[in-house]
Amino acid sequence: MKKLILLSLMLIMPAFAVASAGPKVALDHIQTDAADKASLQRGMKTYVNYCLGCHTAQYQRYIRAAEDLHMPAELVAEHLIFSDQKVGEQMTNAMDSKLAADWFGAPPPDLTNEVNLRGADWVYTYLRSFYVDDSRPYGVNNVVFPSVGMPNVLLELQGVQSKACAQVPKYDEHGSAVIDSLTGKALTVESCEVLTVAEGTGSMNQAQFDAAVYDLTNFMSYMAKPYKSDSQRIGMWAILFCLLMTLVFYFLKKEFWRDVH
Numbered sequence: 001m002k003k004l005i006l007l008s009l010m011l012i013m014p015a016f017a018v019a020s021a022g023p024k025v026a027l028d029h030i031q032t033d034a035a036d037k038a039s040l041q042r043g044m045k046t047y048v049n050y051c052l053g054c055h056t057a058q059y060q061r062y063i064r065a066a067e068d069l070h071m072p073a074e075l076v077a078e079h080l081i082f083s084d085q086k087v088g089e090q091m092t093n094a095m096d097s098k099l100a101a102d103w104f105g106a107p108p109p110d111l112t113n114e115v116n117l118r119g120a121d122w123v124y125t126y127l128r129s130f131y132v133d134d135s136r137p138y139g140v141n142n143v144v145f146p147s148v149g150m151p152n153v154l155l156e157l158q159g160v161q162s163k164a165c166a167q168v169p170k171y172d173e174h175g176s177a178v179i180d181s182l183t184g185k186a187l188t189v190e191s192c193e194v195l196t197v198a199e200g201t202g203s204m205n206q207a208q209f210d211a212a213v214y215d216l217t218n219f220m221s222y223m224a225k226p227y228k229s230d231s232q233r234i235g236m237w238a239i240l241f242c243l244l245m246t247l248v249f250y251f252l253k254k255e256f257w258r259d260v261h
């Protein structure tokens with residue numbers, strides 16, 4: 001019995017580990033799409049340009065990504081590998097994790113499985129939630145992951161984002177907007193936690209930046225479940241096959257029982 005209790009405790013531990021990762025903030029929802037190869041290709045490009053230097057994806061081989069994302073291996077070798085690595089190798093880097101821990105306070109974790117750990121919504125919101133905070137070593141903090149050691153590496157794309165005060169819709173405890181019964185308009189409250197990007201400081205506008213982070217998160221979701229697109233395709237054929245066989249067996253049954261009655 002003791003062992004059973006211990007085992008159940010161990011099984012529910014990961015749930016607490018994720019829950020303790022940060023404050024409860026509303027995450028922006030995205031629908032990842034393993035079939036959108038163009039999005040995955042753009043995401044991989046962003047990953048190797050902006051993330052791979054610090055974060056390995058050691059369970060992902062370049063060649064497997066080339067095949068799954070419908071890219072010729074030569075093009076991947078030429079445009080997406082910046083080290084002397086070969087296309088058959090895993091996506092690793094030359095960073096010493098002990099040194100990195102000294103620089104950033106924590107070593108950058110491998111990100112092959114990150115979406116399985118945190119979820120796509122978390123990653124998508126996290127990457128868009130850095131804001132200026134001069135009290136931090138790299139001058140930025142993050143709403144989703146307070147006091148994170150990671151610098152805002154996408155700053156040149158997004159621009160300088162900081163917290164500002166603005167009127168925001170008021171929500172009740174169930175998360176729905178509070179409507180003024182007299183005027184019929186939604187009530188607002190002042191919040192000084194509104195993230196705003198200083199205009200002209202990034203190379204992308206907000207919609208373009210959101211799209212770029214969507215593609216990046218989509219690629220990270222692919223890495224976490226590389227078989228997803230295959231299983232969806234095969235699953236469809238399997239269902240069609242079952243339907244077809246149901247029909248065949250139905251007529252077969254009719255044939256077998258024809259003379260019995």
Ligand code: HEC
Pocket residue numbers: 046047050051052053054055104105106107108109111114118123126127147148149150151153154216
């Ligand atoms: C300069 C190095 C550096 C670069 C480049 C970088 N990161 Fe990070 N990242 C870090 C460090 C260090 C941490 C760990 C921070 C901590 O635990 O406080 C981290 C943490 C993270 C986490 C949270 C991991 C967790 O604990 O679950 C995610 C997600 C992440 N990075 C994604 C990215 C993505 C995507 C990119 C590319 C756009 C990127 N990072 C680029 C250094 C970097």
